[in-house]
Amino acid sequence: MAQDPDHRPVEPTETATARAGPAVVLVEPQLGENIGMVARAMANFGLIDLRLVNPRDGWPSEKARAAASSADHVIDAVRLYDSVETAVADVMYLLATTARPRDSYKPVRGPETAAREMRARSAAGQKVGMLFGRERYGLSNAEVGLADEIVTFPVDPAFASLNIAQAVLLMSYSWRAAGAEDATVPRFAAPEAPPAEKADLYRLLDHLETSLSRTGYFHPPEKRDAMVQNLRTMLTKAGFTEPEVRTLRGVLRAFDYEMGERGRSGRESTG
Amino acid sequence: MAQDPDHRPVEPTETATARAGPAVVLVEPQLGENIGMVARAMANFGLIDLRLVNPRDGWPSEKARAAASSADHVIDAVRLYDSVETAVADVMYLLATTARPRDSYKPVRGPETAAREMRARSAAGQKVGMLFGRERYGLSNAEVGLADEIVTFPVDPAFASLNIAQAVLLMSYSWRAAGAEDATVPRFAAPEAPPAEKADLYRLLDHLETSLSRTGYFHPPEKRDAMVQNLRTMLTKAGFTEPEVRTLRGVLRAFDYEMGERGRSGRESTG
Known part of the structure; x- marks a missing residue:
């Protein structure tokens, strides 16, 4: 768990590969510290594409960098957007993470299933992304409405208190674990034409x-x-x-x- | 392995049920805040049995309670020990979590596999437990030696920086997800409306x-x-x-x- 303070430069090809991984989109995050913890969670599992929609305290954030625990390559690559729509413009399969299932006709999945679906689509060349809501009240219904599917975590209903860094950690881990399972037979068969951006x-x-x-x-x-x-x-x-x-x-x-x-x-x- | 279904009387309380879940054993944790974050992570996934071996700053800890984000039932039930051996005395299957695989003849598993193994043993009446090491240098070789098997996380070798609360979160989640797999009813039934005639x-x-x-x-x-x-x-x-x-x-x-x-x-x- 020790971390080399002199972070080695990331190879361009490595960056390109990681960019092909899921985009993590934080909608109006409030605390720089949380953004940093998200970056750290992502870096542990090889993700790099972090996008912020209107962070409350602006960007860049020294608090974020400090909390990222040397995940500087993620912090440095952060991109800023002024709407969820623009943040996911290039995404072809979008998940919304919610604390619990909502009334919706969208499919609701657990992290493992969602991660396998993302893997299969990513392997088919589709850019995938995940929306994470605000610390206080998550995503609005309109924002959930932008997504193709919903992910919820199998938390204890009597104590559901995941913060965004924890939610990102679980999804990043699931993404990596799904890749490690020598992608046997993906559920998702690539359609003849991919979904529109x-x-x-x-x-x-x-x-x-x-x-x-x-x-x-x-x-x-x-x-x-x-x-x-x-x-x-x-x-x-x-x-x-x-x-x-x-x-x-x-x-x-x-x-x-x-x-x-x-x-x-x-x-x-x-x- | 002999198995006694009447190993101990099961009380019809939720606490007793949760106690039958894995024990989370933190070895010489340094920061109260981390202990609190561990409690919060556990509570999200229904775990309650938290054990501390020689916490550096003593116990109880107000910092831990504050960071637990109302997981008071976990904080209140914490038990203190002065050695790893006494902390795991009642445990029948013990996992050691490490940042990366070590030279060892013990089996090394990922979180999902380890969680399934814990579930199976727990269902058979065996008390299971997990060791988590110090913030700075994890578990000693002697401590790892106490465990039956080793769990590592599939982190990016170029950026392995999980803290103990994150490690506990991943194991607690994996425990719960493994339990949900057992259920015959799917965990996340999409509120599927049928297609129109x-x-x-x-x-x-x-x-x-x-x-x-x-x-x-x-x-x-x-x-x-x-x-x-x-x-x-x-x-x-x-x-x-x-x-x-x-x-x-x-x-x-x-x-x-x-x-x-x-x-x-x-x-x-x-x-």
């Missing part, structure tokens, strides 16, 4: 919302958020490929056009 | 085709069949549930309505 999917969801706003669909107004969320969840779950997303964009453009959107095509590229 | 789905597909026919989408005409087929295939593959199909019908009705309103004035001129 999240950025493409989110553009479709934004487009649908914009188009529907032209109609009387979002009524009454106080239900709008829930309706949007419902649509986003079901269309995320559908797992559309990039060509399919493109087709659905075309469908929406056809409705836009017919509804008189011809002169306002700029709207489509928003978001 | 095909008749509902086909009505949605017909509706989409009808609505799109009002726009310029199906162009040129000779491609219409292929385009329809493409849409049907992707929307079938999505596996929508009945409520989701109903939602999508509502989306189409909203577009229909808006196209009807505007179409009366604009359709002829847009051709």
Whole structure:
């Protein structure tokens, strides 16, 4: 457990390989110390791709570096984002970690199963990622809605108190353990076409919302958020490929056009 | 191995059940905070039997209690020992956790395998336990020698820096996950809503085709069949549930309505 204070430089190829591993996305983390502990947990199991969405106390953080216990290569490679959507733009299979299962139609998995699924998809060239919520209240329903599947930990219901560094540790360990199991027969058979990148999917969801706003669909107004969320969840779950997303964009453009959107095509590229 | 089902009377209390779980033995832990984090890690996964061998700063420890994050039932039940031998006196199967495999003739296992072994022995009435070493240098060779088997974690050799709370977390999680595997009922039953009946789905597909026919989408005409087929295939593959199909019908009705309103004035001129 002793750590060489002079951290050796990471080889470029090694970095590229690690980059191919899961992205760990922390949503609005509050304490630099927790970010550091997350980096340390990741480094133990060979992960390097740490992304922060609006860390409360800004970035860089000396507290994070101190708590990372020489996982400087993870701290130095941190990337900052101002929304979850942009943070996962290149991700093709996204997990949301939650303290306990929520009402949702998304599949809910344990860490081991989720890790095997990530391994199989990663081996098929798909970028995978995991969302971890805020210290105080985790992920919002809208954020969970962005993910393909949900991971929960088999904690004692009478004492469920995992912090984000512990949750990241368990997922990082599970990822590595799943790789060590000489990947026998993965459950996941790579489909002919991989799922669209999240950025493409989110553009479709934004487009649908914009188009529907032209109609009387979002009524009454106080239900709008829930309706949007419902649509986003079901269309995320559908797992559309990039060509399919493109087709659905075309469908929406056809409705836009017919509804008189011809002169306002700029709207489509928003978001 | 002789096994006596009446080895000791089992009390019908949760504590007794938890006591039958693995003992976590910390050898000369230095920081109260680490002891507290260990208690918290254990509590998350239903463990309660924490034993300390000569904690450097004495016991009780307010720092430990504070770091335990309300795992008071673990802190309150801590037992103190002045040697590893007395701490594990009642244990029948003892694991030593080490940062990496050592020269030893003992079997070396990963957390999952070790946890399954502990489960099997525990189910057979054997008290099981795990040794965790000092923050600075782990367990001595003599202490490792007391154990039946060795557990190591599949850490990245280039960055092996697990602290004792992290090691305890991984073992506690593995213990619990191994127990859940035993259950015949799957741990995480996805709240699976069944897919819609095909008749509902086909009505949605017909509706989409009808609505799109009002726009310029199906162009040129000779491609219409292929385009329809493409849409049907992707929307079938999505596996929508009945409520989701109903939602999508509502989306189409909203577009229909808006196209009807505007179409009366604009359709002829847009051709």
